[in-house]
Amino acid sequence: MASGALPKSGAISKGYNFASTWEQNAPLTEQQQAAVVALAHAVSERPFPQNLEQKSSGKDGAVLVSEKDANLEESGTVDAVLVNTHQFYKWFTDLESAMKSETEEKYRLYVNTLVERVEICDGILRQVDDTLNLFNELQSLHHNVTTKTKTLHDACDRLLLEKQRLIEFADALRSKLNYFDELENISGSFYSSNMTIGSEQFFPLLKRLDDCISYVESNPQYAESGVYLVKFRQLQSRALGIIRSHVLSVLKGASSQVQAAIRGSVSSKTTVSEGVEASIIYVRFKAAASELKNVLEEIESRSSRKEYSQLLTECHKLYCEQRLSLIKGIVQQRISEFSRKEALPSLSRSGCAYLMQVCQLEHQLFDHFFPSSSTDSSSLAPLIDPLCTYLYDTLRPKIIHEASLDPLCELVDILKVEVIGEQLSRRGESLAGLRPTLLRILADIHERLTFCARTYIRDEIANYRPGDEDLDYPAKLERAAQSATEESGDNKSDVVNSWYPPLEKTISCLSKLYRCLEPAVFTGLAQEAVEFCTTSIQNASKSIAKRSSSMDSQLFLIKHFLILREQIAPFDIEFSVTHKELDFSHLLEHLRRILRGQASLFDWSRSTSLARTFSPRVLESQIDARKELEKSLKTSCEEFIMSVTKLVVDPMLSFVTKVTAVKVALSAGNQAQKSDSLLSKPLKSQAFATPDKVAELIQKVGGAIQQDLPNVMNKMKLYLQNPSTRMILFKPIKTNIVEAHVQLQSLVKSEYSSEEMQTIGMVSIQDLQAQLDNLL
CATH class of the missing domain: 1.20.58 (Methane Monooxygenase Hydroxylase; Chain G, domain 1)
Incomplete structure (x- = not known):
């Protein structure tokens, strides 16, 4: 049977697939493939069977084929004489069919066996398929059960979560409602007759009230939150008013005790000694701090809130008012005593020293009452500023009436170096309240010093009228040289006396002002002084030329210009000043053009408009006194x-x-061609x-x-x-x-x-x- 005639079953297909897979997964080696090729070659050259004999007839040329095989006999094949080709082919076809039948018989039996087994396998596969279908159905049922179970579990979890959220929401709602419910409790406690600032429940209730206010303020979306906020604030204002009244009462009581002690200690005396003053005004006042310590600590700890910050500021003011009522008379009396006994520089030094002592003691006492807010100097300003004003009001009239440069320069040195530079820098925190007043006094001194310096430069340098002795050159120099020869030691004073007075006054004035005024102010004054001094020296030189000789005049110029240049060299400033002037010189020409009709007064679009006509031009000119001095010196030397x-x-x-x-x-x-001429x-x-x-x-x-x-x-x-x-x-x-x-x-x-x-x-x-x- 041909391969195409084999029954097509699932077993055969699986067998064929298995063989193909096996062939791919287990290929033959080269040696095995060579053996198969050799075997195929040997089979293709196989000899005829022995039972076949080939004989030829003599006369007819026919071929006699004898078939003695039993199988052939059984198949009905007998000896035959093959006369022609057709018979041979027929006989060969029959023989080939017989051989094929004989060869395929055993394969046919094997195929039949395989077919039976394939049918058995197909039956088993069908049973397996049925079993698998049952398993698939069972798996589907299990999946359905699992899905339903998971859905049930998820539903339970959701219910639990919902329950937990509802519980939390109820708790949150209860906690939020507690802030509103506290209104009734806090109101009852604060309006109770037993509630005082000394009660243990006062500050805890006040803290609870602050928490309620903070909560209601941060949640304005709640119903009636505005109404509750107003009521809470009313309670808070009442509590803070109780605190303020208590602080004021304690401070007034302490002030009354101190004043009574002062009256008792002085008896018939008119003043209080410093020792008694310190022991009564400061030491005894500290006793009040212990009574207010807890209250003030509570206020300072809550000063980050606006209400408590305002209350703390009010407490600072109340404290400063009570302290000022105690010490203002003593401070004013001491400063008045200094003013009657001492001159302006010593008065400034003594007054500042006394105020610094008072400020330091007051700062220490204030720190005892308010330890957390004592670092802010503005807290003591209501107390320190009036005390400083007494000194300022005493010094200002004296400063205004002072016309000499030396005391004013000494005042600047006292305030700028000794007081502000040394004392305030060393004890800056406790004396910080003095700085604004001291700077104000220093500014007044600078203003007065500048005015006096300008007056001095104008009167003593620019408008100086020399006498005969001032212009007596070279006799004046000869007398100075003779005096220096006769007297031993330093002749610096003699040298200075030989100078022309405006030069000496200029150098002296600038030396005093250099470290007392701001650089910008000093630069302007120095430029004016040097310029006026140069002009004054030149005018004196002209007078000396008439009195003595031109050579004395020239040497006088050179001498004093050299001294002036040498003396102003240490001043680390620029002697140049820019002058600005308004120039109206173009105004007349514009008015003439307008009167002639060449320009219109109301033509705002052109350069000859009213605004341009009456607008002045600003002219700037820079004058450098040092360069002018160098220029004059060079000219004098050349002459x-x-x-x-x-x-x-x-x-x-x-x-x-x-x-x-x-x-x-x-x-x-x-x-x-004038060769004959002279x-x-x-x-x-x-x-x-x-x-x-x-x-x-x-x-x-x-x-x-x-x-x-x-x-x-x-x-x-x-x-x-x-x-x-x-x-x-x-x-x-x-x-x-x-x-x-x-x-x-x-x-x-x-x-x-x-x-x-x-x-x-x-x-x-x-x-x-x-x-x-x-x-x-």
Whole structure:
């Protein structure tokens, strides 16, 4: 039977699939595959069976095939004579069919067996399928039961959760309602006749009341929360009023006891000694703190709430009022005593020292009452400010009437350095309440000092009227030098006395003001003082030129300008000030144009409008007093150098100038073909340039070097004590003298013979330099 004829059953399919899987999962090795190929090759070349014999007939050419196999006999096949090809093929077909039947018989039996077994397997598989269907049905029933059970469990859990939420909601509702229910309980307790601030239940009830107010305020959405809040606040106001009344009562009682003790201690005396004052006013007042300690601690612990913060502020004010009523008379009396006995600087020092002592004691006492809020200096302000006002009211009239710079500068030093810089810095917390008043007094002193300084600069420097003694130069310097020679020791006072008075006043004024005023204020004053001092020195120099000589005038300028520059150098400020001025110079031209009809007064869109016409221009100009001083000093030095140079070598300079003019004229004459004129003569033939004239010139200059120049140097030593300064000033003079000699010597060499040069008698440059060096 062909493979296609096999019954198609589930067992065969599973067997075939199993064989294919087996073939894939267990492949043959190469050696096994080679053996199969060899076996297939051997089978394909198999010989004919032995029972087949091939014989040929002689005459007909037929083939006689003898089949002796039993099977063939049984199948009806007999010997046959094959005459032609058709018979052979027929016979071969029958033989092949017989062989195939014989070969397939055993396979057919095996197939039948397999078919039976496949049917058995199919039956078993059907039973298995039925069993699986039963299991699937059972599993579905179990899943349904599980789902229903889980649903039941979830429902139970939800019910439990809902129950728990309802319980919690009931508890929360009960706890929230407790705040509203407390109104009746707290009201009954607070309005009870037995409820006092000393009761143990007072502050716990007050805390419960605060909690109720906080809760109602944070939940305005509840019904009637506004009504309950008003009622709670009424109860709180009543409780806080009880506390305030109690604190005031205790403080007044303590004040009454202290006042009674003071009256009893002084008896017939008019004042209280400091020891009695400290023991009564401070020590005995502390006894009241123990009675208020618990109450004030409760208030301070709740000061984060607005109501208690206001109550604490009121308690501070009540305390300050009671303390002020006790000590204001004593403080005022002490400051009045200082004012009657002491001058302004000592009054400031004593008054500040006394106030600092009082403030420190008051701060310690206040800390005993209010330990948590004592660090805030504003808490004691109602007490400290009036006490400081007594000192301020005493000092201010004296400060206003003080016109001298020295006491005012001393006051600044006392307040700024001693009091604020040292005392307040060391005890800043307890004396912080004094700082505003001290700064106010210091500001008044600065204002008065600035006004007095401007008045002093105007009267003593800018408008100074010098006397004959002030302008008596160089006699004034000679007297100072003689006095310094006769007296041993430091001659600094003599040197200062030799200064022109406005210079001394300027340096003295700036030295006093430098550390007393703010830098901006001092800069303006210093610029004005230096500018006015420079102008005053220049005016004095002009007067000295008329009284003595121009050289004294120049040396006077140089001396005082150098001193002024040297003295203002330590001041670490800028001496430049910007001045702003309003310029209305353009106003007249605009008005003329408007009157001529060239512009309209009401044309706001053009540059000639009313606003532009009457708007001034701001002009800024910057003046630097230090630079102006340097400029004036440089000009004075240059004028002095040129005057000394002219004094010594003026004949040489005149001679060189004439020679230059003659040479220019000779050059112009030669160009005009005027050889017969006087200009064509040589230089030495000129009347002013003969060897005798030149020799006379040389002698005149030499005499000036030997006589006039030493006098100049003596005056320089008299005015300028510093040798380096004199050397700096003399160096260009020496250079100019040497240069004049060099020019004349060059001219003589070119125009005169050797004999004439000997007649002239020129001094060598080396000898001249040595002679000039000896003058120093």
